[in-house]
Amino acid sequence: MLVAAAAERNKVPILRVLQQYMDPDQRGLRVLEVASGAGYHVAHFAQAFPHAEWQPSDVDQRCLDRGSSKQQDTCSNPKRCSSPTGNPEWGLRDTALLEDLGQASGLLLERMVDMPANNKCLIFRKQ
Numbered sequence: 001m002l003v004a005a006a007a008e009r010n011k012v013p014i015l016r017v018l019q020q021y022m023d024p025d026q027r028g029l030r031v032l033e034v035a036s037g038a039g040y041h042v043a044h045f046a047q048a049f050p051h052a053e054w055q056p057s058d059v060d061q062r063c064l065d066r067g068s069s070k071q072q073d074t075c076s077n078p079k080r081c082s083s084p085t086g087n088p089e090w091g092l093r094d095t096a097l098l099e100d101l102g103q104a105s106g107l108l109l110e111r112m113v114d115m116p117a118n119n120k121c122l123i124f125r126k127q
């Protein structure tokens with residue numbers, strides 16, 4: 001079984017942030033995950049928030065096909081899913097740009113939390 005190393009490293013720190021903003025007992029919460037890849041994170045988070053409705057998404061249909069046809073913590077293509085820091089096509093890396101985009105959509109950047117390996121978790125709140 002191949003599990004993306006970065007996804008494994010980040011899953012607990014991201015979950016800790018989510019736990020500060022979401023109530024695990026609340027029903028009716030709907031969560032959209034953008035860029036779910038093989039779905040490793042969303043599967044982990046769904047266990048911690050079993051009452052929430054999780055909607056994974058990805059620009060790459062192959063990731064969604066893989067996630068729905070297999071266990072969501074596996075990936076059959078290591079070049080696509082195990083080394084996200086080599087792939088310049090993945091992710092938005094300029095936080096100032098994200099802040100501007102958020103403001104243009106009525107979302108205020110409230111907090112930035114450091115994750116392992118230079119990743120960041122950004123909290124936006126609707127204004």
Ligand SMILES: C[S@@+](CC[C@H](N)C(=O)[O-])C[C@H]1O[C@@H](n2cnc3c(N)ncnc32)[C@H](O)[C@@H]1O
Pocket residue numbers: 004007034035036037038039040041042057058059060063084089090091
């Ligand atoms: C590092 S992987 C995500 C890993 C995922 N969080 C997990 O748990 O396995 C990055 C993903 O971002 C997706 N992606 C890149 N640009 C995107 C975009 N503009 N919209 C949606 N997904 C995008 C890629 O297809 C890739 O699957």
